[in-house]
Amino acid sequence: MANSQVIKVALLGAGNVGSQVARILTEEAPMLSERVGTEVELIGIAVRDTSAKRHYEVDSSLYTTDADALIDAADVVIELTGGIEPARTRILRALTAGKSVVSGNKALLAKHGSELQAAATKSGAQLSYEAAVAGAIPILRPLRDSLAGDTVTRVLGIMNGTTNYILDQMDTTGAQFEDALAEAQRLGYAEADPTADVEGYDAASKAAIVANLAFHSEFTIDDVHCEGITSITADDVAAAATDGYVIKLLAICERDGEGVNIRVNPTLVAREHPLASVHDAYNAVFVQAENAGELMFYGPGAGGAPTASAVLGDFVAIARRLVLGGSGVPEYTYAQLAATPMNRVVSRYSVGIEVDDKLGVLANITRIFAEHGVSIQTIRQTKSKNASGEGVSSIRIVTHRASDENLRKTMAVIDSLDTVREITSVIRVEGE
């Protein structure tokens, strides 16, 4: 592409992030053109309904319902529609024609990322999606490029702002999950149907994308073990606080022998750990690498303008490459590591058990842990009377590292005891 040419941009989608991208492409066109090295022009915005009200109004002649024609006329396509179809077909249409694509579509990338990357590599087009993980926080480029000469061993991320807001509220105000969720909905942090956030699916998509880049292998969302936060109670949060922990929903990708363990689960994080002080709807990603040591990246994980910043960073990098010539840098999945089955995953656990307040109950429980090879680090027992006036003991046990399988077997046996009233919680402990 010669310097005298214009780079024509097609935008798919005009939602919260799309409107901000349209605004910046319009208002900051001179700045973007300076940085790219040639003129940049937004040639159209594909939407389902051209007459709908938008967050930011651009020249109404830019709106079109014919996404394919728009893609065919463009040099670079920015996809911000979300969902699998028609986004997948449209991105493949662009990449196959050698047009580079910026996407923020985490669900699509976590499901069909390698198909899209293969299409890009084949045509020499570029595919970038920094906005798909942790909003404005640069995390994919650092993993892909900055740590390209290092070996990542573990990534621990707070990658969903909604659940972090809810858990932070529960920690700071003592609220129950339902009340904190309602507050998050009132403030616009959580959607009317909060399932994707609170069940951990949103974070799981991001974990799959991060694991690909961190471990140079192909993983999809189907490789991610996922537990949400709906069962976390105010009691769990209070018990964690007593022991010096805070509960966070972490996306965890860690090298594990010859495989990689990828999961999203509520986690006890020690108060001194940098992730413990990530409040409100902020995101943060903690990366451990063999030579670099421990790095952390922190910032707003969502929102129209921050996510648009990530989209436009990718766009400028892509457009400059178009001006300079040379193909996009393909992802290198040479390592081909496999996802570790969850039952082999090893971590520490914090377990809450409610039992009859009788002699010998605690001894019996600790014996069952020992028989299953699960070593106990600390036990705390609190005695009280229940509503019927019966003596009840709340036992909180924190284990040393144990396999998921051994822990589950232990808990199954304990659950079957007559003296055990309820297993109130089983939460992993991370961050040592």
Place this chain on the structure above:
Amino acid sequence: MANSQVIKVALLGAGNVGSQVARILTEEAPMLSERVGTEVELIGIAVRDTSAKRHYEVDSSLYTTDADALIDAADVVIELTGGIEPARTRILRALTAGKSVVSGNKALLAKHGSELQAAATKSGAQLSYEAAVAGAIPILRPLRDSLAGDTVTRVLGIMNGTTNYILDQMDTTGAQFEDALAEAQRLGYAEADPTADVEGYDAASKAAIVANLAFHSEFTIDDVHCEGITSITADDVAAAATDGYVIKLLAICERDGEGVNIRVNPTLVAREHPLASVHDAYNAVFVQAENAGELMFYGPGAGGAPTASAVLGDFVAIARRLVLGGSGVPEYTYAQLAATPMNRVVSRYSVGIEVDDKLGVLANITRIFAEHGVSIQTIRQTKSKNASGEGVSSIRIVTHRASDENLRKTMAVIDSLDTVREITSVIRVEGE
């Protein structure tokens, strides 16, 4: 470059970082070759004395004193010697011949960065130097690429691990500067001659490099106003703690009207600010951008292996571009902003004054502040007797935002008062 070719690497320097780079290039050659897409070979290491003991021993035939011949035989040059010459001449030799260069030489880049970048742009070679700022923390690539579609308004960085260690020790143990420095020297965090660290020169080089990339303009170390930490006392640290602050040596680059203010100075940072909890010798860089909002990057700011990780990240990116074809991405200094003169810089101040304990002294001082247009936010007065039994008042004033010029004039008048015994400290307050 065809895929069947070997990428030949010349390493200049075999010190702490150089040895680690040599180790990784040797031990991790298969991994690096997979990531680059072709074979990578370390062809030699230029040193002053081939027989010296090294941190990591490689094949001794790799050592040479003939740096020029080594450069001429290489595809990519990694410069880790430090200092201005002969590093500058050698890097120019490589870039002029179209050979890409990775450097960690902050002093050189802060002084002659634009000359080196111009040589790279002219020949289409690439010049990368992530290791020059904040060790393993990816900060230059995020500023240059991830935020390429955004407008950075301010960067606040803890970019010198030695001074952060000293100030952190003073804050947590109450130590005096001299004792904390001695401890840092004992632990190897500070050199026998600590001048470059404690006077802020090291951080000033990094500030100049960061300002270039953040504001797309050409700045050198001569544009950086620099104050070190040698005058910070245990009393200053204790007074800061009383008011809810911690003292950090910050490198600050901020957009200021039509210019950019670049400075390194001891700074009061509120305890709640993310930079306040950066302990020991860790570094962190806090970035504010118009759309992204507030981002923070945190990690080890020095050390052989972490810095080598940054060097090799740059190397892999450069080598992949060689394999794929297309020239390096030049820096874009289109904005050509000027450095703001220090006297026009506006910030808040914390001022310590020791005065005679007499009626009217405080009223007189507050009047002088007002006359110079410096608005006071808080005043705290502590009365005591000195060794001679005379009544002494310690006054601590925190101001609202004021220009450096007005503040200096205010303090000059106050210093001339008969009732003023000493101005004990003048420290800027940042981070709101």
